[in-house]
Every structure is written in structure tokens, then in C-alpha cells.
Amino acid sequence: MQRYFIAPEQFGQHTVTITGEDAHHLLKVMRMKAGDEIMVCDGLGRSVLARLTSLEAKSAEADIIAEMETNGEPMWKVTVAQSLPKGDKLETVIQKCTEIGAAAFVPFQSERSIVQYDGKKEEKRQQRWAKIAKEAAEQAHRSIIPEVSQVMSWKQLLLRMAEFDLVLFCYEKEGAAEGSGIADVLAAFRNTHDSSREAAILLVVGPEGGFTVHEADEALAGGARLAGLGPRILRTETAAMVGLTCLMYESKEMGGA
Numbered sequence: 001m002q003r004y005f006i007a008p009e010q011f012g013q014h015t016v017t018i019t020g021e022d023a024h025h026l027l028k029v030m031r032m033k034a035g036d037e038i039m040v041c042d043g044l045g046r047s048v049l050a051r052l053t054s055l056e057a058k059s060a061e062a063d064i065i066a067e068m069e070t071n072g073e074p075m076w077k078v079t080v081a082q083s084l085p086k087g088d089k090l091e092t093v094i095q096k097c098t099e100i101g102a103a104a105f106v107p108f109q110s111e112r113s114i115v116q117y118d119g120k121k122e123e124k125r126q127q128r129w130a131k132i133a134k135e136a137a138e139q140a141h142r143s144i145i146p147e148v149s150q151v152m153s154w155k156q157l158l159l160r161m162a163e164f165d166l167v168l169f170c171y172e173k174e175g176a177a178e179g180s181g182i183a184d185v186l187a188a189f190r191n192t193h194d195s196s197r198e199a200a201i202l203l204v205v206g207p208e209g210g211f212t213v214h215e216a217d218e219a220l221a222g223g224a225r226l227a228g229l230g231p232r233i234l235r236t237e238t239a240a241m242v243g244l245t246c247l248m249y250e251s252k253e254m255g256g257a
């Protein structure tokens with residue numbers, strides 16, 4: 001069933017209003033008519049089944065028929081902190097990690113980030129990233145749209161680490177080191193944290209040039225755990241997907257009692 005994310009203020013007592021590109025998609029792409037049913041989400045966890053009552057070019061109205069169970073959201077809220085990669089790789093990371101179950105994204109700059117922050121382009125990039133997260137969330141039948149924050153500096157990211165139950169600093173130098181594989185780190189975390197309870201986890205991935213030793217030391221000092229993702233060197237855009245999948249697997253989000 002087609003799913004649309006709309007702003008909470010577009011929810012009425014008994015109806016929802018769909019506007020803009022979503023209304024256009026309904027009418028022109030999906031060729032929907034009055035009486036058809038859709039799933040509508042507010043992006044914050046509320047999902048309703050709604051029946052279309054009127055469709056115009058720029059807006060559509062639908063009656064709320066039922067509140068839907070919000071599923072599709074992992075218990076472990078994983079924020080993916082990705083050092084700004086070249087080209088459109090961040091768009092790939094946002095799309096794929098939204099499908100896998102990321103709760104939010106924090107693009108940041110580290111010492112070897114090739115792409116430097118460019119205030120002028122920032123607004124446009126933010127809009128594009130938000131659009132990719134929304135479309136991926138709709139396609140994946142998520143109940144929320146992962147937020148993509150403003151680009152942060154390394155220092156700002158360090159300060160945010162204290163907010164999380166677990167910070168995984170993906171470091172290929174630990175890739176094969178004994179006891180510091182992500183499986184070991186997660187097994188230790190699961191011993192202290194019940195995977196049936198919510199957890200706020202930060203997954204930190206470096207740029208194409210990797211992290212400096214100094215950054216690894218600062219991350220450790222900030223409470224992060226170094227995590228290896230195996231002895232093979234993953235591309236920056238692959239690492240977040242792999243780390244996130246390990247987390248989803250470990251917290252039973254892929255089945256398993």
C-alpha cells in the first residue's frame with residue numbers, strides 16, 4: 001500500500017490533507033481516485049490508514065479510517081555519523097541506512113574529509129538529503145523519517161558522544177585486532193544492556209582517507225569504543241551499512257527471538 005509522510009499539522013481530527021509533490025504523485029503517478037486507501041505517517045511514529053475523499057492537482061483529502069500499529073522501527077536508535085565523503089556517496093549512505101533502520105544521520109568533517117563545508121551549498125544539500133531520507137523511509141515502510149542534521153565539526157561531534165549509551169568508532173586498524181571486532185564490542189554491550197530496551201547508539205565512520213590516530217585517541221577519550229568491521233578495508237560508503245547491519249542483527253531486528 002502506498003505510504004506518504006506528511007507534517008503533523010496536516011493531520012485533522014478525522015481527516016488528513018496531502019499537498020505538494022505527494023498530492024501530485026497520488027494523482028498523476030499513482031492515478032488514485034476517491035475511495036482508494038493509503039497509509040499516512042507523521043514522521044514521528046504515528047501511522048494511519050486513510051481513504052481518499054477528494055483529489056486536486058495540488059492537494060488531496062482523506063478520511064482517517066484507523067490508527068495503525070507503528071512497526072518498522074528498531075529498538076536500538078542508531079545515529080550514523082558519516083564523515084563527509086566525496087561526490088554523492090552520502091546520498092547512498094542515507095538511502096541504504098534508512099532502509100536498514102538508521103534513526104538519524106550526522107554528517108561531519110574530520111581531518112581528512114575531502115569535501116569541505118560550503119555554507120552556500122549547505123541549504124540545497126540539506127534539502128536533497130532530507131528528500132532522500134523521506135523517500136527511502138516511505139519505500140521501506142518506516143514509521144519515522146530519519147533526520148539528517150547540519151554538518152558538524154569533529155569537535156562538535158566529540159561533544160555529542162556523551163549523549164549515547166554506546167559510541168562505536170569504526171576503525172579499520174582494529175579490523176582484525178583480537179577482541180575489538182564489532183561482534184565483541186556488541187556482545188559486551190548486550191551483556192550490560194537488554195536488547196529489548198531502547199538504546200541510543202552512535203556509529204562513527206571516517207572519510208575515504210580514514211581517521212588519524214589523534215582522532216581515534218580523542219574518540220576514546222570521549223567514551224567511544226573502537227570497532228573493527230573485519231580484516232578487509234571497506235569503502236567509506238560501505239562501512240556504515242555494514243556497521244548498522246551488525247547492530248540490527250545483534251538487536252534481533254532481523255528476526256530471532
Ligand code: SAH
Pocket residue numbers: 169170171172173174175204205206207208209210211227228229230231232233234235236239
Ligand atoms: N584508511 C583506509 C580507508 C578508510 S575507509 C585505507 O587504508 O584505505 C573509510 C572508513 O570506513 C574508515 O575511516 C572506517 O571508519 C571505516 N572502515 C573501513 N573498513 C573498516 C574495517 N575493516 N573496520 C572498521 N572500520 C572500517
